[in-house]
Amino acid sequence: DAMVIQNPRYQVTQFGKPVTxxxxxxxxxxxxxxxxxxxxxxxxxxxxxxxKDFNNEADTPDNFQSxxxxxxxxxxxxxxxxLGDAAMYLCATSRVEGTITDTQYFGPGTRLxxx
Amino acid sequence: xxxxxxxxxxxxxxxxxAVTLDCTYDTSDPSYGLFWYKQPSSGEMIFLIxxxxxxxxxxxxxxxxxxxxxxxxxxxxxISASQLGDSAMYFCAMRGPYSSASKIIFGSGTRLSIxx
Numbered sequence: 001d002a003m004v005i006q007n008p009r010y011q012v013t014q015f016g017k018p019v020t021x022x023x024x025x026x027x028x029x030x031x032x033x034x035x036x037x038x039x040x041x042x043x044x045x046x047x048x049x050x051x052k053d054f055n056n057e058a059d060t061p062d063n064f065q066s067x068x069x070x071x072x073x074x075x076x077x078x079x080x081x082x083l084g085d086a087a088m089y090l091c092a093t094s095r096v097e098g099t100i101t102d103t104q105y106f107g108p109g110t111r112l113x114x115x
Numbered sequence: 116x117x118x119x120x121x122x123x124x125x126x127x128x129x130x131x132x133a134v135t136l137d138c139t140y141d142t143s144d145p146s147y148g149l150f151w152y153k154q155p156s157s158g159e160m161i162f163l164i165x166x167x168x169x170x171x172x173x174x175x176x177x178x179x180x181x182x183x184x185x186x187x188x189x190x191x192x193x194i195s196a197s198q199l200g201d202s203a204m205y206f207c208a209m210r211g212p213y214s215s216a217s218k219i220i221f222g223s224g225t226r227l228s229i230x231x
Contacts, residue, residue, distance in 0.1 A: 042206060043160070044220035088158050098147035100210050101167060104219055106160035 004026070005106035006091050012113045013081050021076040021110045023091030032074040032102065034066060035090040043090055049074060078112075086114045119209050121222035128130065128197050129230050135182070136192040136225050138207030149190040150219065151170055154204040158180045163205075166190055194227075197223045 005024045013019040023032065031050050035043035047056045049068045063085070065077040078085055088111050092104040118141040128134045144218065151163040166181045168175045174181040182191040194201055195204040 031195075040127055040224075042223055043227065089161060092160070095120040100146055101165065102148075103150065103162055103165060103208070105162060106152075109160075 004093055004105055006089075006092055006107040006110050008110060009108060010019050010111050010113070012115060013078075014115050015083065016080045016115075019081055019112070021074070021078075021091075021112070023067075023107055024072050025091075025093045025107075026072070026103065027093055027095075028071065029093035029095050029105075030071075031094045031096065032068060033085070033092040033094075034074070035092065036063075036085075037088040037090055037109075039087075047058050049072055060096045067091050081112070081114045083114050117144070117147075117209055117211055117220050119207050119220050119222035121207055123225045124223070125226045127228045127230055130199060131196055133225065134194045134197050134201075136194075136205050136207075138222060140188050140190060140191045140207075140209050142188075142211065143207065144211050147209055148163050148183070149183070150208040150210065151179070151190075152206045152208060152221075153201075154206065154224075156203070160206070164192070170190045179193070199229050201204065202227060206208065207213050220227060 007022050010020050033048040034046045037043040045057050046060045063079050068074045088109045090109045091107040094102045094104045120139045122133050147168045154160045156211050164174050164179045164181050164194045166183045173183050178195045181195045199201045204224045206224045208219045
């Protein structure tokens with residue numbers, strides 16, 4: 001089945017130690033998104049890629065970076081995680097950008113713990 | 116600016132009953148899309164149903180239907196014959212026209228609990 005895959009499902013890191021979360025998709029979608037979701041809150045968009053074009057949200061901290069080496073994979077790098085970065089990180093994809101009908105499909109998420 | 120409001124933080128419903136989750140939205144754009152997602156405790160956001168602003172009929176997907184009242188700017192989700200597996204967080208979301216179509220705006224969510 002075509003899907004969005006995130007690894008690992010659970011990640012524990014230490015305060016200040018860089019961490020990378022990965023996302024892959026078999027949907028062949030052009031757009032990939034990274035969201036941060038804290039407990040009992042709605043997901044918050046960090047950035048997205050339309051093909052290789054990177055789009056950063058204005059309020060995304062510089063501590064968060066992303067890479068998309070090819071259509072299938074996208075990575076979220078947290079350079080120096082703080083305690084406030086502990087959250088669920090959701091990857092999503094959509095077929096195209098710029099249409100109201102385009103649906104975002106989400107992966108299972110990576111739950112990040114910062115010690 | 117676009118906004119989604121879900122006024123029910125939590126709901127308890129008896130199994131097999133129908134349930135309505137409320138969602139109101141605000142936008143000045145004539146063209147927009149409305150979505151409902153389900154998020155079980157495992158964390159995955161599962162797409163349930165979509166309604167376009169120009170769609171004449173209410174969307175339906177199996178046990179899910181969307182009660183779209185454009186003049187009132189409401190897009191309530193109706194789940195018929197609720198099941199224990201329906202217990203989850205439910206998010207209403209909206210997507211705007213081209214200039215902001217990359218962004219989905221989410222409501223604060225409603226936590227639905229189904230009682231056996």
